[in-house]
Every structure is written in C-alpha cells, then in structure tokens.
Amino acid sequence: MAEETKAAPETVRCTIDGMEVDVPKGTRILDAAAMAGIDIPHYCYHPELSAPAQCRMCLVEVEKAPKLVPACTGQVADGNVILTQSENALKAREAVLEFYLVNHPLDCPVCDQSGECKLQDYVAAEGPAMGRLREPKRVLGRDDFGGDVLFYADRCVMCTRCVRFMREVAQDERLAVVQRGHRAVIDTFFAEGLEGSLWADNIVDLCPVGALVSKDFLHKARAWDLDRTPSVCPNCAQGCNVRLEVRDDQVMRLKPRPNPEVNAHWMCDYGRLNYEWINRGGRIEAPLVREGDRLVPRSWSDALTRLAAALRDAPAGGARAVVSPFMANEDLGLLRRVLEAVGGGSGVFRCETAAEEAPLPGFPTLALRRDRAANVQGAELLGYARAGGADAQGGLEEAAFFGGALFVLGDELRDAGEDFGRSAGLFVYLGHFLSPAARNAHFVLPATTFAEMEGSFTNLQRRVQRFWPALRAPGMARPAWQILGVLLAGVSDGAVPLATAADAFALLGRVRPEFGALSWAELGQQGAPLPSFAEPHPER
Amino acid sequence: MAYPYRHPSEVRLISEYFGDPEARTLAGWEARGGYQAIRKALGMDRAAVVQEVKDSGLRGRGGAGFPTGMKWGFMPKKEPGKPHYLVCNADESEPGTFKDRELMRWTPHALVEGCLLGAYAIHAEHAYIYVRGEFFEAAQVMARAIEEAYAAGYCGKDVFGSGVDIDVTLHLGAGAYICGEETGLLNSLEGRRGEPRIKPPYPAIAGAFRKPTAVNNVESLIAANHVVLNGAAWYKQWGTEKSTGTKLFCVSGHVKLPGNYELPMGFNFKEFIYDVCGGTPSGRPVKAVIPGGSSVPILTGDELDIGMDYEAMAAAGTMLGCGSVIVMDDTTNVVKQVRRMVDFYAHESCGQCTPCREGTAWAARILRRLENGRGHPDDLDTLLEISDNMTGKTICVLSDAAAAPIVSSIEKFRGDYLALIREPALAGAPR
Numbered sequence A: 001m002a003e004e005t006k007a008a009p010e011t012v013r014c015t016i017d018g019m020e021v022d023v024p025k026g027t028r029i030l031d032a033a034a035m036a037g038i039d040i041p042h043y044c045y046h047p048e049l050s051a052p053a054q055c056r057m058c059l060v061e062v063e064k065a066p067k068l069v070p071a072c073t074g075q076v077a078d079g080n081v082i083l084t085q086s087e088n089a090l091k092a093r094e095a096v097l098e099f100y101l102v103n104h105p106l107d108c109p110v111c112d113q114s115g116e117c118k119l120q121d122y123v124a125a126e127g128p129a130m131g132r133l134r135e136p137k138r139v140l141g142r143d144d145f146g147g148d149v150l151f152y153a154d155r156c157v158m159c160t161r162c163v164r165f166m167r168e169v170a171q172d173e174r175l176a177v178v179q180r181g182h183r184a185v186i187d188t189f190f191a192e193g194l195e196g197s198l199w200a201d202n203i204v205d206l207c208p209v210g211a212l213v214s215k216d217f218l219h220k221a222r223a224w225d226l227d228r229t230p231s232v233c234p235n236c237a238q239g240c241n242v243r244l245e246v247r248d249d250q251v252m253r254l255k256p257r258p259n260p261e262v263n264a265h266w267m268c269d270y271g272r273l274n275y276e277w278i279n280r281g282g283r284i285e286a287p288l289v290r291e292g293d294r295l296v297p298r299s300w301s302d303a304l305t306r307l308a309a310a311l312r313d314a315p316a317g318g319a320r321a322v323v324s325p326f327m328a329n330e331d332l333g334l335l336r337r338v339l340e341a342v343g344g345g346s347g348v349f350r351c352e353t354a355a356e357e358a359p360l361p362g363f364p365t366l367a368l369r370r371d372r373a374a375n376v377q378g379a380e381l382l383g384y385a386r387a388g389g390a391d392a393q394g395g396l397e398e399a400a401f402f403g404g405a406l407f408v409l410g411d412e413l414r415d416a417g418e419d420f421g422r423s424a425g426l427f428v429y430l431g432h433f434l435s436p437a438a439r440n441a442h443f444v445l446p447a448t449t450f451a452e453m454e455g456s457f458t459n460l461q462r463r464v465q466r467f468w469p470a471l472r473a474p475g476m477a478r479p480a481w482q483i484l485g486v487l488l489a490g491v492s493d494g495a496v497p498l499a500t501a502a503d504a505f506a507l508l509g510r511v512r513p514e515f516g517a518l519s520w521a522e523l524g525q526q527g528a529p530l531p532s533f534a535e536p537h538p539e540r
Numbered sequence B: 001m002a003y004p005y006r007h008p009s010e011v012r013l014i015s016e017y018f019g020d021p022e023a024r025t026l027a028g029w030e031a032r033g034g035y036q037a038i039r040k041a042l043g044m045d046r047a048a049v050v051q052e053v054k055d056s057g058l059r060g061r062g063g064a065g066f067p068t069g070m071k072w073g074f075m076p077k078k079e080p081g082k083p084h085y086l087v088c089n090a091d092e093s094e095p096g097t098f099k100d101r102e103l104m105r106w107t108p109h110a111l112v113e114g115c116l117l118g119a120y121a122i123h124a125e126h127a128y129i130y131v132r133g134e135f136f137e138a139a140q141v142m143a144r145a146i147e148e149a150y151a152a153g154y155c156g157k158d159v160f161g162s163g164v165d166i167d168v169t170l171h172l173g174a175g176a177y178i179c180g181e182e183t184g185l186l187n188s189l190e191g192r193r194g195e196p197r198i199k200p201p202y203p204a205i206a207g208a209f210r211k212p213t214a215v216n217n218v219e220s221l222i223a224a225n226h227v228v229l230n231g232a233a234w235y236k237q238w239g240t241e242k243s244t245g246t247k248l249f250c251v252s253g254h255v256k257l258p259g260n261y262e263l264p265m266g267f268n269f270k271e272f273i274y275d276v277c278g279g280t281p282s283g284r285p286v287k288a289v290i291p292g293g294s295s296v297p298i299l300t301g302d303e304l305d306i307g308m309d310y311e312a313m314a315a316a317g318t319m320l321g322c323g324s325v326i327v328m329d330d331t332t333n334v335v336k337q338v339r340r341m342v343d344f345y346a347h348e349s350c351g352q353c354t355p356c357r358e359g360t361a362w363a364a365r366i367l368r369r370l371e372n373g374r375g376h377p378d379d380l381d382t383l384l385e386i387s388d389n390m391t392g393k394t395i396c397v398l399s400d401a402a403a404a405p406i407v408s409s410i411e412k413f414r415g416d417y418l419a420l421i422r423e424p425a426l427a428g429a430p431r
Helices: A031-036 A088-105 A120-124 A162-168 A202-206 A269-273 A300-314 A329-341 A376-381 A478-493 A501-508 B025-029 B037-041 B047-057 B068-073 B099-106 B107-122 B136-151 B184-191 B218-230 B269-276 B310-315 B333-346 B353-373 B379-391 B398-412 B414-422
Strands: A011-016 A018-025 A057-061 A081-083 A144-147 A148-154 A175-178 A185-188 A212-214 A227-232 A239-249 A251-254 A287-291 A294-297 A321-322 A345-349 A384-387 A407-409 A424-431 A443-446 A454-457 A462-465 B085-090 B126-131 B167-172 B213-217 B247-253 B259-264 B288-289 B323-331
Touching: A018 A031, A018 B333, A031 A057, A031 A081, A031 B259, A057 A088, A057 B037, A088 A227, A088 B379, A144 A185, A148 B414, A162 A175, A162 A424, A202 A212, A227 A462, A269 B184, A287 A300, A300 A424, A300 A443, A300 A478, A321 B218, A329 A345, A329 A407, A329 A454, A329 A478, A329 A501, A376 A384, A376 A454, A424 A478, A424 B310, A443 B068, A443 B353, A454 A501, A478 A501, B025 B107, B025 B136, B025 B288, B037 B085, B037 B107, B037 B218, B037 B247, B047 B068, B047 B107, B047 B218, B068 B213, B068 B218, B085 B107, B085 B184, B085 B218, B099 B107, B099 B136, B099 B218, B107 B126, B107 B136, B107 B167, B126 B184, B136 B167, B167 B414, B184 B213, B213 B218, B218 B247, B247 B414, B259 B269, B269 B323, B288 B398, B333 B353, B333 B414, B353 B398, B379 B398, B379 B414, B398 B414
Parallel strands: A011 A081, A321 A345, A321 A407, A345 A384, A407 A424, A424 A443, B085 B126, B085 B213, B126 B167, B247 B323
Antiparallel strands: A011 A018, A057 A081, A144 A148, A148 A212, A175 A185, A227 A239, A239 A251, A287 A294, A287 A443, A454 A462, B247 B259, B288 B323
16 A cells, blocks of 8 residues: 555665675674674774774675775665675775785784784785785884883784774873874874873784784784683673683783673773783692691592591581682682581681772773772672771681681681681681691692683672683692582582582572572673572572 | 966956955955955845855866855755854865965955855855965965954954854964865864765765865855856856856966966867967977876877866866866976876875875885886886775775876876886986
C-alpha cells in the first residue's frame, strides 16, 4: 500500500568483498568490515580517538563513489558495494606503503617494535616488492620526550595518535606536530616534555611503528620472544586488564588489554612500570616444618599431614589471620573457610594507600586508585578488616602476641617484631619470602604469586577478573588456595582437596553469597561484576 | 608608462582605480561611487541579493570557479542565536597570482563593501578577512580602510542606519600556502594548525567555529558589488554564457608588459599574450604557458588559440584557475621550472596525508636529480606513477596540484626530460 509509512531503517545492508553485512546506520566502513572479519589496514584511526583520515591507508573502493573512500570516516550507506581488495584499493595501499618507506629507515633489526609493527606487517602483506627510491632519506634523529618515552623521529609515520591521545584522552596537551610537509615532526612544548605525566606510556602502545618506545623496555627483548598471558594489573584497586609479557621466566613489561568496562585501551604508568617485584628472587621454595629451633624442609605430604594433625587438635583461643591484598579471591576465601573450620577468628590486611586518586580525564572510569593493591575489595568482601597505616605498616599488635592459631597469608611481615607469633599456639606462614618474623612460624609453606597461578581479583567496582599463570612457580611453591584446600579436607569432614581454581572459586559462594552468582567460565578474560548486595542470593 | 599598463581591450570594472592613491581613502572612494552597492543591498531582501548574484552567473574567482550565488544559497536558514560567518579568503598564495593583493592595495574599501554585502546576503553578523601573512602593505591598507569604515558607521552596529550589525575583522596569516585552502584557512583562523578538514561537512554547514560559513575570494566579493549595483543582466553583457563578466588576469614571466589586466571572460588567450601583453621581450617563441596558477596543467606555445574562460580552458585539458598566467619562452628549462614548482608544494604540504607529505618531497628530489643531470631512464615512469598515486587520494587537492605540472610537463615536454637524462651537459645540466 502506498500509504504505508516506513520508519527510517535502523540497520543498513552493504556488501563488503562479496559478503552481505547488516550494520547499524552510521557505522564506519572499517568497523563494518571488521564485523565481516575483514581487516582494513590503517594507521591513524583508533577506536578511542578522533578520526583525522590522514594516513590514507584505509582507502577502499565504494561502487559509484567518484574517488576511493577512507574507511575510517566513511559511513556505510544502504546498498553500498564496498571492495577492499579491488585493483584500485590494493594499488592505493601499495602506494601509501611505498610513500612511508621513502623516509622510514628500515632499521627493523635494531627497532624495538619489530615483530609487532604495523608498517612491517602491511608492507610484508601488501607493500611493493622493490623500492624505487634512489634519493637519500630524510634524517631527523632521536628525541628524549621525558618520562619513559623515547622518540625515534625517522620511524614516525605521522599518524598523530600520540598527539590526539594527549589532547583528547589524557587532556594534557604536551605533544604537537611542528613544521609541515615531510619536515613535520612530533615534538614536546617544553623542556620537561612528558615528564610527570601519569599516562604517557599509552602513546607507546598507540604508536603503530617504533617511533615511540619505552625506555624501560628498550632493547630488553624482541617481540617474538615474549610469551603473553592475560592478567590483571596488581598495582592498584582499579584492576586494569593487562598482559604479562614474559621472556625467560621474567616479566619484561605490562601491556594493557582492552576492556571497555574497566580501562578501555589504557593503563597508568605507575601500574605499568611497577612490575619488577614480580620477578624478585630469594623465594621460599620448599615447605618448612619447625623441629626445635630449626625449620626443616619437608615434602608437601609430610608437611601438610603434620599441619592437619596440628590443626585437628587446634590450640585453645580460636584463630586469627593476617592476609595480603595481593592474594587471590580463592586464597582469601579458602583461608576464611579454614579459619571457620578451626573455631573461627578475625583477619586483617594491610594496604599501601595514597592520599588521592588520579583519574584519566578522557575516560574517568579509569583512575590510579588510592589503594595500591589489587584485591582490597576481595579481602573486605571475604571478611578481612583493614589494619595498619597508609604505608602498609603497623596494625599487627593483636596478631603478634596472639595465643591461638595464627595464620599469615602473603603478608611479608617486614615491619613485625622479632618475637611476632612466638606466643601463638600454632603459627602457619603461607607466603613468598622468609622474613625474620616468618621464621618464628611452626609451618612455613611456599605460595605462588598472582603471576604464577590461576585465580581472580575483585576490583574497586566489585568486578571479579581472572588471571592466568605467566611464570613458573619457584621450587615447590603452590597456589595458596590449593594448599588451603588440602588442609580444609584434612580438618573438616566431607571436604575434598581442590583440583582447579574453578573449584576454589565455586567455594567462595559459601563465604560470600555474591560470588556464588558468578560462574568461573563466564568470567572469561573480561571478568564480570558481582551482583548487587541488596539482592538475596537465590540459594539462601 | 604610468602604473598600471592599460590596454584598449580591457574592461575595467573592479580595477578602474588601480594606481589612484585617492581611491584608498573613504572620501576618495565615495567620490568614485563607492558604498552604493551595500546601500542598495540593505534596501533589498537578503534572498533577493543572493538571487541577483545567482542570476549574474558570477563564479568564484579563487580558482575553483564555483558559482558565488549558489554558494551563498547553500547557507542554512538563519536560526536565532546561531551565528553565520562570512570569511574573505585573501590568502592569495598561488605562485604567479597577484590580483587580490592589488585589489586590496588600491581599492580596500571595495573589499570592505564586498564583505558587508556578502555578510548581509548570508545573514552573517561577522566578516573575517584572512590576509596572507606576507602581504604587509595590503594588510596595512586594509586595516586603515576598516578603521575608516567603522568611524563612519559603515561597519559594526547598525551599518548605514539599517539596523543590521556587521563586524569586519582583519586577520593576518602566518605564511602558509595551505591556509588558502578554505578549510585550512578556517582552522588557522580559529587558531589551530592550518590543516584542511575532511569534507563533508562543508563550511556552509560547519565552517568557522563550526558555524555556517561562506568563504569567498576577494575578487568575487568585489565583483558582487558591481552585480548588485548594476544588475545581473548588465554584468552578463561581458563574458561567455557560462563564464560571465570580467576577470583579472595576472601575467608574469617572459612578456613585455607583465601585470594585471581586467578582460571579459572568453578573451582569446593568444591575442592576450601577444597583443595585450606584448609577446616575449626577446621576440623568441613562447614555449610553455601556465594559464591559471602553478597548480594547473601546462600548455605549449601551440595550444594558445583558446578562450580565457572556464569551459574553453577545461576543453584544452587545463584550468582557468585564478587567472595567473606564467609565460615561458623557448630558453626555458622546463624541468627546472617544474622542479621549482614541486619544491614549492613539498615545502607547503601541511603533512597530514601520507601521499602528499611523502610524494611531493620525493618527486621534488627526483626532479632535482634530473635537473642536475643524474637522471635515470626509469625516473619518468616513477614520476608519473608517484603523480598518479598522489592524485585524488588526499583530504585536499594540494597533492593533485603538485602532480598536475609533473604529468603535463612530462606529457608535453618529454624531450626536455630525455635530453637531460641522455645528454646532461648539452641540455644545460651543471657539470
């Protein structure tokens, strides 16, 4: 019927390289192609930044359009026939790549970006087979941008992502393009450059080539030698999604992993550069059992059998715990269960706390949080109370001279007195380093750090996020949840040792019902928020 | 001979008072019939002013030849509280062009009037005149004229007692060719880097300060005064059907009488060079002519029997551009001239788009090597391919402009290139 009114179509249909794709109106061609599984090469476009359409790399052919269209700013119209592999499009891309190579130094063998460089990738895939340049290249040299950032001007492809990040996201305009034409170069305004910027290292991630490199990572490892493991930044309560990039069992750098709910594509320099403690040596490598005034190394089965026996005739006076907010939800939850099994008791944690948080202006969901530990929220939810000062010291008075069963999980006890735990009926130390106070324990059990195990943290937004093992555990060290699972089976009827982190996570619901609403598999690599506290748990 | 040279074929509408210092003052200008067009326009409906200019067929004199009235017609309906802007593009930087400079130097009040008229037509409260940074004298003269116009109540609040407010502001560029590209100009005017914007949106929708804006050339605005004052039909008595009125042509290079000439559109190009401009000073034959500024394809001395209008030039494979004619006799080393032009574009590329940023500089380096006698037989193919890869691939047309002389010179003067490659010393390359 002619009178039938048609609502404006919400979606438009286009054909990309012969594939029909339905996309919402206003979708960029580049994104529509990505939905169809087609990667359109590009440099200047980044989903979190404005699109200047200046690299001219993403030009595609749109049938009936007079010229090639930049896929980053061109929007899909209904009925568009888009060709990313047509002769014209391929020729345009090859031409742009050849233009880049006019001045790009091709110093890949000594370039940090080599192996993860978009110029390398695209030239290898679609670039000209032979160079035609007979002229000498332009040479601009290097510049120290301050902070962690070093600039190799000759490698720059002038995509201006760095300038736009500082302007639009960090909202701290410290970079600009100066000069014009092929003399154009990225530069800082003042002598201090990027010094003092909390977010500057993100421009190293954004740089598609090796123009902006991290001084910290400079010449430390080749990209293809790194093993990359999804993880969570441990350095504050924000819980930025990261990758631990590891070579020879050492974390070489942290890189942000995109998560729109937590950190978008970014992370702060404090978290990024604060990783060397993960590689620290001198770890406890075997279970140690007190025999007289000596700590004697024992096998796991021997140590845990003795400990279970000691726990079964638990000393009078109940139990107490000191935990570290760098331990996983599973560790903290299992300890809570063990504490309950031996008569119940309170627990505390200590956390370094800064005076202020530092949000990222262009994405305020992300901030360097006041609490400088990954699992403060998890510790609180699982029944541990904050103790001590903002420097993560003190607050051990009650535990130090406690007469019952004393558990320390992860806290290094660096500031504890020499007689810490001496009056305890039973002192169990689960941790990483044998400090003088830990030497007073009856049982010293080597635990893994978050980088060596599977587990999860709960961030400030009460979002539970998983991490995976990136490093080998030192010696005989095991995840604390595994050790505690064995103990739990030894002291309480019906409990069986835990085989996987998923099993450990499944037990958390009995400590805090909110955790019961989440399934380990569904957490995936992006995590999931705990349900609202007002909602009663369905099983209770 | 007194400045400027005059030729009987000329029709002087807008250049009548070139060389007349009296015309620079407000009193002198009014004695010569100035500020009549705006007075008439203020008594007309705004739409009628636009219609008159549309009817006249006046085409933008900045180079692209887009009809001025149609451009004004694209402005959206005025909404209260949403400003419109008129921006006069006086960033005349095309090599070989010096018409707007002379218009501003000798008839500054004509431009003030043109700005008022254009602003009134498009409902703008503010007109900016963006003058090229190097035009110190022209800018001084303009500044004085604007001051006089304000003092007389012709600018600012309630112009000519009409109740209409129109401010006119002079803005001096900082010396970048790319700021003559209208969106680059707008960025520069706003205090940003002079980099052309992606279009759409066009300035009529989001121009200066992201508000509706019309950007017009100096000569277009001044010509519009005459159109409104005397009517479209009067203006159309000159020129051809599609290229109406008169146009200023600036001639430089190997001619006896270089300078500005105002001629009806469609005037014969050969007659212009040999008769109006007196031919080459040496009497030697003309080898090559750039008819519309350095961005347009070159013509050989044999291709000159055409009309000086948009259509005839297009039919000859080139463009009228902004009417800047550069004449070269047969002593000219075309390769050197092209290299010089491409050097200019390499220097003036804003550096946003890869094909332009890298392509202009690369082509310039190849041309310099050729010029110095170290060419290679492959170089011409490489140059043509670079040019092709630079054409139609970028945000603005600077890289197309840089490619045009390379392509047309290789097409028409291939012999010059080959001589430099094969016999560099004989072809004049330095030893």
